[in-house]
Amino acid sequence: MSEAGALRGASRREFLGTAARLGAGAATASVLPLIAAGRADAAKPRRAAGASATESVTGDASLGAHGVAHGLLYGCAVNMNALAADAAYAALVREQCRIVVAENAMKWGSLRPSAEGFRFDEADALVAFAEANWMKIRGHNLVWHQSNPKWLDATATKENARELLVTHIETVAGRYAGRMHSWDVVNEAIRVEDGRADGLRNSLWLRLIGEDYIELAFQTAREADPQALLTYNEYGIEEETRAGEQKREAVIEMLRRMVARRVPVDAVGVQSHIAAAATASGSQTADSQYAAGLMRFIAAARELGLQVFITEMDVNDRALAAEIAGRDAAVAAAYKQYLELALGDPAVKAVLTWGITDRYTWLGHEEGRADGKPERPLLFDAAGKAKASFYAVRDAFDQRGQKSYLSG
Ligand code: XIL
Secondary structure (H helix, E strand, O other), X not given: OOHHHHHHOOOHHHHHHHHHHOOHHHHHHHHHHHHHHHHHHHHOOOOOOOOOOOOOOOHHHOHXXXXXXXXXXXXXXXXXXXXXXXXXXXXXXXHHXXXXXXXXXXXHHHHOOOOOOOOOHHHHHHHHHHHXXXXXXXXXXXXXXXXXXXXXXXXXXXXXXXXXXHHHHHHHHHHOOOOOOEEEEEEOXXXXXXXXXXXXXXXXXXXXXXXXXXXXXXXXXHHHOOOOEEEEEEXXXXXXXXXXXXXHHHHHHHHHHHHHOOOOOOEEEEOOEEEOOOOOOOHHHHHXXXXXXXXXXXXXXXXXXXXXXXXXXXXXXXXXXXXXXXHHHHHHHHHHHHHHHHOOOOOEEEEEEOOOEOOOOOOOOOOOOOOOOOOOOOOEOOOOOEOHHHHHHHHHHHHOOOOOOOOO
């Protein structure tokens, strides 16, 4: 069994034990040395990217610190099994992140074992971990076409769907009200291929409630948690392709209609699951893969008064040859080009990667690399060492304000 598989099998008792240990006292105590370490780092001279193995990447040298210095929240999606079982992983998240999001723990599939019941142990553990370490929290997500429990498909009807959706949002967003930075209220509602003029995906919620399920979800979330920034989150709007352009147009049109109708939407999440290009340096192709279309989208969102979050970034290396140094360089180049571009717009306020170490990534489980080798899509390697992509992201943060798409 793979390590990830072994972790998925970690017993519930083990998990709950660790969750209890993550109570405020213990976690706060463990954070104090980190703060002290941060101060010590500040006194050391900075080194350029490229970096020896011994260079600190924590404290003032962390992504969290570099992000904040440029008006950005950096964070990552957290795997709750790993957080419970792997102390080095927990330390890495604590050291680097100013914001966290549950990779799965706040989805319907995790929270709703049955139609009547809610199960909050993992979601609560994430919130406790974040608060004990002064991190902000994104909620992900309240409405999606995936990760829905089987009972939902079997029991939801046109008659009860509105109530099911409203009760879920009131209960979940209400539980954490006042403590969330933002909520992904609706995830991935556009699918142009489904053939509707408005581009809406033919999902369970669309079929049962109709197109105003989106408005219903945002209104209910606003009432349940007036402080969270309510976000529409989407994938497939990054690439400079015809499909990307069609999807961008459909998403912006939907957001425009929402704003015109005073639906309470505050932000748009650009997932940013991107791919490294198969050139030697990665540079030229990546430049044209992610370019003006993405920037037009971000600018259009800004003009609608929305903030923009990069919510789930990772860089898959499927197109690249196996050799590790070359792969890591191309993945780093893709991070740098994409972020330098996107961060040129002041509407972008947060960057989250979908995981932080290659030890735990959702990639590779379904369609991985053709050679079967583990993908290296994140910022730290499986042993917890910062890769070229870490320095690339940090450099992109540092470039912010110096190299602006808007002024250039
Ligand atoms: C993924 C998780 O990473 C996996 O562990 C899970 O099996 C499926 O969902 N877009 C999203 C995320 O909005 O919720 C998805 O997360 C990745 C794609």
